[in-house]
Amino acid sequence: MARTKQTARKTTGAPAPRHKLGTIQPGTGEADSPGFLRRSSPRFAARELELARSSKASGRKRRGMNQVRSELPAPPMLADKPQYCTNCKNGGTVVECDTCPRVVCSRCIDIPETLPVGEKFKCPDCHLHPGGASGRNIAPYQAWSSAETPTTFHGAATQRDTFPLCNDPAIVVLSIRLSSVPLEGAPAMMAYQHLHPYSLDQLVLVDLVYDFSSEEGISTYDKAVDKLVARMKTGDLRRHHSFSVYVMTHTDPERGDLHYAPGNQGSAEVLSVLDALIPEELGHLISNGGSAGKRSSSLTILACGSLVVKADARADVQKFTDRAYFDWVMGFSQEDFQPWTANMLVMDAAEAWFIREKRPETVLPDHHRVGAHTDIYIFKPEERAMRYAWSHVGRRPFGTAVLLQCPVCKSIKPWRKPKVKQAAAESGPTQVVLICKHCKHEMKVDRKDGMKKYTLGKMNKTERGDWYCVKV
Numbered sequence: 001m002a003r004t005k006q007t008a009r010k011t012t013g014a015p016a017p018r019h020k021l022g023t024i025q026p027g028t029g030e031a032d033s034p035g036f037l038r039r040s041s042p043r044f045a046a047r048e049l050e051l052a053r054s055s056k057a058s059g060r061k062r063r064g065m066n067q068v069r070s071e072l073p074a075p076p077m078l079a080d081k082p083q084y085c086t087n088c089k090n091g092g093t094v095v096e097c098d099t100c101p102r103v104v105c106s107r108c109i110d111i112p113e114t115l116p117v118g119e120k121f122k123c124p125d126c127h128l129h130p131g132g133a134s135g136r137n138i139a140p141y142q143a144w145s146s147a148e149t150p151t152t153f154h155g156a157a158t159q160r161d162t163f164p165l166c167n168d169p170a171i172v173v174l175s176i177r178l179s180s181v182p183l184e185g186a187p188a189m190m191a192y193q194h195l196h197p198y199s200l201d202q203l204v205l206v207d208l209v210y211d212f213s214s215e216e217g218i219s220t221y222d223k224a225v226d227k228l229v230a231r232m233k234t235g236d237l238r239r240h241h242s243f244s245v246y247v248m249t250h251t252d253p254e255r256g257d258l259h260y261a262p263g264n265q266g267s268a269e270v271l272s273v274l275d276a277l278i279p280e281e282l283g284h285l286i287s288n289g290g291s292a293g294k295r296s297s298s299l300t301i302l303a304c305g306s307l308v309v310k311a312d313a314r315a316d317v318q319k320f321t322d323r324a325y326f327d328w329v330m331g332f333s334q335e336d337f338q339p340w341t342a343n344m345l346v347m348d349a350a351e352a353w354f355i356r357e358k359r360p361e362t363v364l365p366d367h368h369r370v371g372a373h374t375d376i377y378i379f380k381p382e383e384r385a386m387r388y389a390w391s392h393v394g395r396r397p398f399g400t401a402v403l404l405q406c407p408v409c410k411s412i413k414p415w416r417k418p419k420v421k422q423a424a425a426e427s428g429p430t431q432v433v434l435i436c437k438h439c440k441h442e443m444k445v446d447r448k449d450g451m452k453k454y455t456l457g458k459m460n461k462t463e464r465g466d467w468y469c470v471k472v
Helices: 042-058 065-069 124-128 187-198 215-233 270-277 280-287 311-321 339-355 360-366
Strands: 003-007 092-096 103-105 171-178 203-210 242-248 258-261 266-268 296-302 328-332 376-379 386-391 419-421 431-435 442-446 466-471
Touching: 171 187, 171 258, 187 203, 187 242, 187 296, 187 339, 203 215, 203 270, 215 280, 242 339, 258 270, 266 270, 270 311, 296 339, 311 328, 311 376, 328 339, 339 360, 360 376, 360 386, 360 466
Parallel strands: 171 203, 171 242, 242 296, 296 328
Antiparallel strands: 003 092, 092 103, 258 266, 328 376, 376 386, 386 466, 419 431, 431 442
């Protein structure tokens, strides 16, 4: 049966009367739309006021929001349903589709003030693709089961996706970082801020810092994990069923071992470090979605490329992935990986997986900039890892970086327009040849066996390039 509800708006525009500065009387306005600003619930506000008073009384400087929030209790749970319109991505008065999880707001469709008993509502996507069909059903849109005339849908597309899912899940963003790695500016923090508008009252940041150089450091981390486990079992996180986890550390370039102490003091085999960071009890709670019985989880390891390039290290990542704590694990191949280059990818992958219910690799076509820096490795339980390589005909053909200097005559950026060869029309390009303008030296790059084009269509020779994938 069709059901309406009221949800918070998240846009930054709303009508307001014009006044001179400083002339508004207190109590005459209304609550702002959260927009891109953090907005505390009453539960948070009371706790933060208490913290502010205690810090003022003690003379201690109050910690930043990111540090405090990870220690605060999670906010009260809302209904486990999407809160935002599938078209405009905003809140307000929304009606739930009786076929899928999507909702549509009163600005995009006229919602009757009263709905007959047993009335069914069909969202635009279910009308276009009845039964999940891939083809489109082009016919007058009838949203209401009792309607005799077509329904008017207001407005045009305001974003790139057409009628995507726009979930409002209860997410824990779990940052696990070596003590020498700052949280500010890290991809974990970027993902948290990016997901915030979609999950205003159900998003929690937990920051765990580790230093295993001493027994005391190990004990401190274990206690922090025990505290988190207790929150997930019986505390404020018991109904949080989605976990976006980020491990930020360094790797040994020769072996791919993960650093377990700051200052390059020591490293250990990948599996042993991951087991220490995410012990079995925590892993099982993540895989079971806390106590909610529903789960969605991901792990992104932000470390230099030997983690996935070295065979033994990559095998350890696969073994850890096969324990099925996470739906997928992401790693990066660049030897001198710079995590900030992956910020946009990490944010979009989190949105795709937790908000849109899309696979993380579906966002790669929009991320040629990170592709120019590193290949992306995605591991899934009981499957071979997949390497995704960005390809540009003159810059990085088939994922192989082009030298900026001719190895023969030493000219800088000497290459002519590349020649593209292919064995057959259906197989696509198989070789790219670059020729030095000065000495005519040729550099040939062949497509590796098993490498397939991931992006659709013919070779894209613009700056966006293409993505290829190959199992490893």
